Structures are given as C-alpha cells and as structure tokens.
Amino acid sequence: MLQNCSITICQIPIRVRYPEVDRQNAVHHSVYPVYFEMGRTELLRANGYDYKTLEDNGIALVVARLECRFRAPARYDDELLLTTRVGKIDRVRLEHLYKLERPDNGRLIAEGRTILVHIDKEGKLQSLPEFLLAEKPE
Amino acid sequence: MLQNCSITICQIPIRVRYPEVDRQNAVHHSVYPVYFEMGRTELLRANGYDYKTLEDNGIALVVARLECRFRAPARYDDELLLTTRVGKIDRVRLEHLYKLERPDNGRLIAEGRTILVHIDKEGKLQSLPEFLLAEKPE
C-alpha cells in the first residue's frame, strides 16, 4: 500500500538560465509555469514518489488551471527560491500554491496557483489517487 | 498624433511546433502564454502599431497577471485558431481575453486572460499610453 503525501510544502533553489530572459532583461512570464512544475515534482519526490514513474504507470496529472501574478522582474543568473505548497484538495482537484522570491533581498518575484486533475488515457477525468492526499479523505 | 486602437479583436492561426508538445503528446501548458502574446502582438499590428517599436521607444508593457484554463489537449502539428480580444481597460491596466480552438472540429483548447501594465525604465508603474485605448478615456 502506498504512503500518503504527508509533506505539503517544499522549497527549491532555481538559477535563472540565459535563454529564459527576454529583451526587457527579465525572465519571460511563460517560464514561471516551468519553475512551478519543478516545485511540484520536488514536493512529490520529498514524499517518496517520482512523477515520471506515476505517469509511466498511467497516472497522468494535467494542469487544468493556472494563475500567476508577476510582482517584480527576475534577472539572468538570479538564484531564486521557489516555495511550493499544497492548497485545497477535493476528490478531483489538487491545488498548489507557489511563491517565488529572491532570497538575497527578500523580494517577491511571482505568486502562482495551479489546479491539477487526473485523467485516464482517453482524457476522461478520474478521481485523484488516494496517496496524493496528505490525509485520508473522509 | 497617434491613432487610437479601434480594432479590439483579432484572429490568428497557430501551427503547433514539435518541441512544444510534451511526453503526454500534448502542448505543454507553458506554451499557451507564448501563443497569447503572439495574439496581442498581431492585434496591435492590426491597429497600425508594432510592439517592437513601442518597446524600443521606452513603452514597455509587462504582464502583471496571467490566468489560463486548459480545456482539451492540443497536439503536434495541429493548426489552431487563436482569438484575442481587448477586455476591460482602466488608467493603468489593459486586459486581454484569449480563446484557442481547433477550427476543424470546433473544439475549445484553452481560454486565457492577461493584465498588462506600463512600466518605465525603473520599473515604476505608469499610466497606459492613450493610443492603446479603443476610445478616448473620459
């Protein structure tokens, strides 16, 4: 039997790569969803799972909704700190909340929110696997 | 004197590129903001402006907020239709709304919304340039 995901928060450093920065000398807004996904992946790994194996076993989680507020530009070579937290969970929706900061000056760069859903191979919505939940659903 | 942007809706075809598709055989969710930006650019061009020249002249618009709902996967080589519309505008915020469809079967792929703001070189919030508005602000 699989253990539940009891760890609900995780922090990772992210170094900004050269091509992630645009001609305004700022990380392009399309890059933040990639960072957020890295945060989710590492949060899952902290709980003893790796997303690749899940997906290879037919448990595909897809992003159904994305929200992001861009607070301040991040620059090339910045070493950012991404905090990923599990938000609300119900039978079919898994929310994550993200905060991206520059730890050297405490500046908030971006905040985000995603909703993941679980789909089968035909793309049909499924209940979330129980082990993804921090606590047993009542 | 600059003309106002009286055209408030624009449609462009977008062919999905190979590296935009992930191992689930679906366009990665981080690609949609890139498509939306292409829609905004072409809407501006339809009004007689090009964003590059604006930015080169110090009028930098940045995405302050992004929202996206992913409705159905888009696949490699799909020819999608993106509809970009101007939403609400006030003195400092310019909203755009996006709808991405597969025109061959009418399937809705994604819907999005962005808020742009105008910043100066120090990153300070400015009033939006008047010509960006469809009508003279009252």
Add this chain to the structure above:
Amino acid sequence: MLQNCSITICQIPIRVRYPEVDRQNAVHHSVYPVYFEMGRTELLRANGYDYKTLEDNGIALVVARLECRFRAPARYDDELLLTTRVGKIDRVRLEHLYKLERPDNGRLIAEGRTILVHIDKEGKLQSLPEFLLAEKPE
C-alpha cells in the same frame, strides 16, 4: 505505394517571437534548430507527407547530428526566410541544409546542417524509408 519525395527544396517565412530573443536582443542560438525542424516539416508536407502521421505509424526520424554557423543576429519581430534543402542521402542518413536570411536586406543570419536517422521503437538504427528519397536508390 508511396510516392517519392521529389521536391527537395522549400522556403518558409518565420516571424521571430518575443521569448525567442535574449538579453543581447538577439534570437538565442538554441532557437535555430527549432526553425530548421519547421523547415524540414514543411518540405515533407510539400511532398504530400506529414511527419506526425509518419511518427504515429512508427517511422521516427531523429536528429543524429546538428551543425550551425551564426552569421548575424536576428531580432524580435523580424520576418525571416528559411530555405531548407535536401543534401546527401545514403541508406541510413538523410542530410538537410538550411539557410536563414532577412529577405528585406538580404542579410544572412544563420546556416545549418542536420543528419537525420531512422530508428525503431527500441532505438535501433533502420534503413531510411524509400519514399523519403528524391530518387529510387540504385
């Protein structure tokens, strides 16, 4: 029986997207291979094939070798012209040659070369399908 690919050259326009440009205000060098792949895809399409269907039917072509010379920077919103030509072909290697230009001033931006090979699902090298050749191999 499949027709051979008798068309061996093709030109497509490519408009530079905002996030493809870096903080030097130039298209990042990692973007050119993406453009080259678009050229190959359209060359195949001009011959009546689409690469997606080939790949879905188990004919996976992979890039075994890439070379690129960067001659002059391309800028955001430039409308470039990509010329893709079939080069040498033997039983297992399919060469393409690329030339990327700015048609408004004739400036050469980049030149490239790729070698494609045909692999099966286990990643083993296969003979190229005959229909990819411009002429029947002797």
Add this chain to the structure above:
Amino acid sequence: MLQNCSITICQIPIRVRYPEVDRQNAVHHSVYPVYFEMGRTELLRANGYDYKTLEDNGIALVVARLECRFRAPARYDDELLLTTRVGKIDRVRLEHLYKLERPDNGRLIAEGRTILVHIDKEGKLQSLPEFLLAEKPE
C-alpha cells in the same frame, strides 16, 4: 588586474525538466545547446567570473558555431552529468567541448562543440579579453 581562467574543465549535474522532453519521450535536440551554455557559465564561475557581470560591462560573447552529435536519448527526470572543457583558443575564437552522460549507467547522451567570439555593441568582432585565456597568450 584580472586573473586568468586557469580552470579549464568543469562538471555539473543537470536534471531533465518535463517540457524539455518531446513526444518521442526524448529530450528535444534544441535543449542541448541550453545545457552547454549552463556548462560554460559554471566553468567561468569556477574561475571567479560571472558572465552576467561581463556582459553588463560590455563584454558580450556570442556563439558563432555550434556542433552537436546526439548519441542516445535522454529522458524526463534523468539526472545527467555535463562535462565542459576549454578547447582551442586563438586571438578571436574560444572553443568549448561538451560531453553529456548518464552517470548511473555511463551512457553517452551527446557531445558538442561551440566557438565563441567577442563582439562589441555594433556587433564587430573583437579580440578575446585576455583573462578568458588559461595562459597568457605568447
């Protein structure tokens, strides 16, 4: 006076991100140049320089030539090892050589080579800064 870059080899781990993998379940070939650039950056940092500061001070190095041989596919979530070495240097050209491996099984994924040149703000070729050289040029 600036110290010369006496460290000429550097290794970094690179974890493959989700959107870097394509529908063939392999890292797209356009991603490897991004990895190579990360290797160069860290090699420079090991010598006490950061490329961002150099570029901000007007020392822009651009990739004039890129070559890559793709030996075996890398997969999502693989932790790869990139070895970056300085190759030949003359007055205007700085060569780097790259080897990307999977350290868990010793498999060679890709090999690469780039030539960097130093350009000024007008894009004119300059002599390489002396401190980039491992030894004083004779």
